[in-house]
Amino acid sequence: MSLRDGVLEARAAGRTLAALEAEGRSALLTSLADALDDPATRREVFAANAEDLAAAREAEARGKLEPALIKRLGLDEAKLDSVTDGLRQLAALPDLIGRVTVHRELDEGLILQRVTCPLGVLGVVFEARPDALVQIAGLAWKSGNAAVLKGGREARASNRALAAVARQVLEDRGIDPGALLLLEDRAEVDTLLGLHGLIDLVIARGSSGFVRHVRASTRIPVMAHADGICHLYLHAPTSSAMAAKIALDAKTGYPAACNSIETLLWNDGAGEALDAAVEALTRAGVELRGCAATRERHPGMIPATDLDWDTEYGALILAIRKVDGMDGALAHIAAHGSRHTEAIVTDDEAAAARFLAEVDAASVFHNASTRFADGYRFGLGAEVGISTDKLHARGPVGVEGLLTYRWLLKGSGNAAADYSPGGPGRRRFTHRDL
Amino acid sequence: MSLRDGVLEARAAGRTLAALEAEGRSALLTSLADALDDPATRREVFAANAEDLAAAREAEARGKLEPALIKRLGLDEAKLDSVTDGLRQLAALPDLIGRVTVHRELDEGLILQRVTCPLGVLGVVFEARPDALVQIAGLAWKSGNAAVLKGGREARASNRALAAVARQVLEDRGIDPGALLLLEDRAEVDTLLGLHGLIDLVIARGSSGFVRHVRASTRIPVMAHADGICHLYLHAPTSSAMAAKIALDAKTGYPAACNSIETLLWNDGAGEALDAAVEALTRAGVELRGCAATRERHPGMIPATDLDWDTEYGALILAIRKVDGMDGALAHIAAHGSRHTEAIVTDDEAAAARFLAEVDAASVFHNASTRFADGYRFGLGAEVGISTDKLHARGPVGVEGLLTYRWLLKGSGNAAADYSPGGPGRRRFTHRDL
Numbered sequence A, B: 001m002s003l004r005d006g007v008l009e010a011r012a013a014g015r016t017l018a019a020l021e022a023e024g025r026s027a028l029l030t031s032l033a034d035a036l037d038d039p040a041t042r043r044e045v046f047a048a049n050a051e052d053l054a055a056a057r058e059a060e061a062r063g064k065l066e067p068a069l070i071k072r073l074g075l076d077e078a079k080l081d082s083v084t085d086g087l088r089q090l091a092a093l094p095d096l097i098g099r100v101t102v103h104r105e106l107d108e109g110l111i112l113q114r115v116t117c118p119l120g121v122l123g124v125v126f127e128a129r130p131d132a133l134v135q136i137a138g139l140a141w142k143s144g145n146a147a148v149l150k151g152g153r154e155a156r157a158s159n160r161a162l163a164a165v166a167r168q169v170l171e172d173r174g175i176d177p178g179a180l181l182l183l184e185d186r187a188e189v190d191t192l193l194g195l196h197g198l199i200d201l202v203i204a205r206g207s208s209g210f211v212r213h214v215r216a217s218t219r220i221p222v223m224a225h226a227d228g229i230c231h232l233y234l235h236a237p238t239s240s241a242m243a244a245k246i247a248l249d250a251k252t253g254y255p256a257a258c259n260s261i262e263t264l265l266w267n268d269g270a271g272e273a274l275d276a277a278v279e280a281l282t283r284a285g286v287e288l289r290g291c292a293a294t295r296e297r298h299p300g301m302i303p304a305t306d307l308d309w310d311t312e313y314g315a316l317i318l319a320i321r322k323v324d325g326m327d328g329a330l331a332h333i334a335a336h337g338s339r340h341t342e343a344i345v346t347d348d349e350a351a352a353a354r355f356l357a358e359v360d361a362a363s364v365f366h367n368a369s370t371r372f373a374d375g376y377r378f379g380l381g382a383e384v385g386i387s388t389d390k391l392h393a394r395g396p397v398g399v400e401g402l403l404t405y406r407w408l409l410k411g412s413g414n415a416a417a418d419y420s421p422g423g424p425g426r427r428r429f430t431h432r433d434l
Helices: A003-019 A022-037 A039-061 A067-073 A077-092 A130-142 A153-172 A186-193 A208-217 A240-252 A271-283 A292-297 A306-310 A325-336 A349-358 B003-019 B022-037 B039-061 B067-073 B077-092 B130-142 B153-172 B186-193 B208-216 B240-252 B271-283 B292-297 B306-310 B325-336 B349-358
Strands: A100-107 A110-118 A121-125 A146-150 A180-183 A201-204 A222-224 A230-234 A261-267 A287-290 A317-323 A341-345 A363-368 A385-387 A395-397 A403-414 B100-107 B110-118 B121-125 B146-150 B180-183 B201-204 B222-224 B230-234 B261-267 B287-290 B317-323 B341-345 B363-368 B385-387 B395-397 B403-414
Touching: A003 A110, A003 A121, A003 A146, A003 A180, A003 A186, A022 A039, A022 A077, A022 A130, A022 A153, A039 A067, A039 A077, A039 A130, A039 A153, A067 A153, A077 A130, A100 A403, A121 A130, A121 A186, A130 A146, A130 A153, A130 A180, A146 A186, A153 A180, A180 A186, A186 A208, A201 A208, A208 A222, A222 A385, A230 A240, A230 A271, A230 A325, A240 A261, A240 A271, A240 A341, A240 A363, A240 B403, A261 A271, A261 A325, A271 A287, A271 A292, A271 A317, A287 A292, A292 A317, A306 A317, A306 A325, A317 A325, A325 A349, A341 A349, A349 A363, A349 B403, A395 B403, A403 B240, A403 B349, A403 B395, B003 B110, B003 B121, B003 B146, B003 B180, B003 B186, B022 B039, B022 B077, B022 B130, B022 B153, B039 B067, B039 B077, B039 B153, B067 B153, B077 B130, B100 B403, B121 B130, B121 B186, B130 B146, B130 B153, B130 B180, B146 B186, B153 B180, B180 B186, B201 B208, B208 B222, B222 B385, B230 B240, B230 B271, B230 B325, B240 B261, B240 B271, B240 B341, B240 B363, B261 B271, B261 B325, B271 B287, B271 B292, B271 B317, B287 B292, B292 B317, B306 B317, B306 B325, B317 B325, B325 B349, B341 B349, B349 B363
Parallel strands: A121 A146, A121 A201, A146 A180, A201 A222, A230 A261, A230 A341, A261 A317, A287 A317, A341 A363, A363 B403, A403 B363, B121 B146, B121 B201, B146 B180, B201 B222, B230 B261, B230 B341, B261 B317, B287 B317, B341 B363
Antiparallel strands: A100 A110, A110 A403, A385 A395, B100 B110, B110 B403, B385 B395
16 A cells, blocks of 8 residues: 555544544543553563564674663653643643634524634654553544544564554554554655645754755645754752752753753842852752853863854753843843743742743743653643644643644525625624624 | 834834733724724725736736736725725724733632733735725724735835825824834845844735745744635425525625635535525526536536546536435545535525534534625624634634733742642642632
């Protein structure tokens, strides 16, 4: 079967997903969670994952793989627990399809409704991170969309095992498993990107270079985050313990994640908070690179260059810069941030309010780690990704970001000319929300 | 001043628009309506418009202008009345900035909000239709956005006069008039399209060729309707009078508008309804092109070719095709429609329900003219355009389509690791909507 035919089949199968009652869609997610909690299934999945990991470790030994990839690739009980937790959380959330978001009488006997509906077919290209496949399948089902998936080639065996579990769940519940199509050949991605009109949304995850390539190669709308250059700003007065705790979490929790910080900013007066953060980060093995003013306080630190302010390390490296108060922090973030997630640690409520009001980013936090920028943590059940675009969906994207809507109008023989000033019917709109 | 500097100034001025209280933004719109209702202002605007019209008529006489353009270009009391009506309606609508659309406790002392905010700077390139300038300014102000506008060159004098009125209103109310920037040079559009990161959204109106050119020339998100190939489907049993009335309105009300129909479909049994529509349309001077089955009933009709099903005439021409019942109509629309607006006329409620459920278009209507697909008629106050995209905003785009949101999180020193299974703090999310 050609990819085009597969996508046409997915589109038809997606319509049956969309036509299910809300309970039917939720039951698919619960069934998938149950299947993935089954010890026998887990053994199969771990065996496939071990195959991928062995190949990846070999590639790493030859220097052909970045070490962060192994961490993303590996599945363990805790990761799968978190995924099935997310599926159940998502299953329990209200269904968002068919919601009437506008209900308005335009005139007697002329009723307008705006009703949410699935997008249709999602094309999702994601990194070598097999837990993502399950999250994406769950979000696609909950939102009534078919999905065509292509994961990183290093996760090939894991993805194949997981997709087989998911397709079996569909089949067991009477849905054409074609609603979830897994691609394995890289060349098929280019074919996919050419299917304008058949694929409604491409979700691109991976390096910023890859995302740029995808955007440049397709007329299909693309949802993605280009970069994750996030900052933590220590603004005096602030508790040193809180500064250290949040800096440590935001840098070391998962350095490869896009919501990890790359730069720490501090203002005059926050020196002790900085010291506490530096001590905690150093103990955790983070390489610190400081500006001149930071190095006056911490002379042993590696000097930072201008390049550091624009670098997404994705590793245990952190740049540190002293800024000229709130204005300096806002200017640095506006110039170097990627509009992903920005956080301030301070006891000064007025300063925090200004930071929350003025920073132009998808997520802006006060006294909390940037790592909370995540669909699961936000209570969305899961996420297909974190969008740094401003349109449609911004920040962590859950079910809502995978829906569109239609305007439905029911009349009784109405002509628009009747409502023109001086028109034949001389009618006036009531525009009354019902 | 370079265009880039002008856009930077617009961005800063836009922030003052966004920071106004809701009443302040509404007052801007009311002031603009008042200014445009002032007879002296109208005289100036009509004088400028007469200048544009004279040049356009001369070009038309030389065969260098499509006749539909004159109709769009001309301003009269009725058009301006409708525009100032729309401004006042928009001013009276609830303000949509700063709305909290998610308010959720993630844990004690960790509160998430999703808050609506303006996009920033809109770049709007629109056809030679000066009333659009006022509508766009009103929508930009109501949504707290700066706007950089470029209208069709045939409307240059009209646009200049209207923009001067609008900028004076801003200045009189203490807003930097740089928040509304009018471009007059076509080459500046290309410069504008290169300002990725400074322009948040490009709204492209005009021919489908122009829209394609814009999409291909910029990395900025583009909102547009590529084509408006809309259908009216007569499904038996149906009242002949209603069929004739709606067909006439949908074709002849404003043939150049994108929500006018290009093709009339009918099924077996709807012959009399077809006859009534054909009679009304013929009397109105519409050129009709029929398929073979239609011409069996109306032998004098010009034969339609396959090309007709994919043509947006924008003129008093209509293609007519007999289809094999509802399945045939849905298949024809799926194959040839542009996902803009589709309508059915029928007394069969079950058939109407199926049509409303299954047609994949921004607007789907029953027993009402496609011409109702319009922001003003939908009660949005006005529209910047009608989007045939599925993402962000679909159909008529009013204020809501010009907003984005940010996720704000207020914590008390929270680290994400505390919420990992087996993490140091062993906390669990409450995810309780407030």
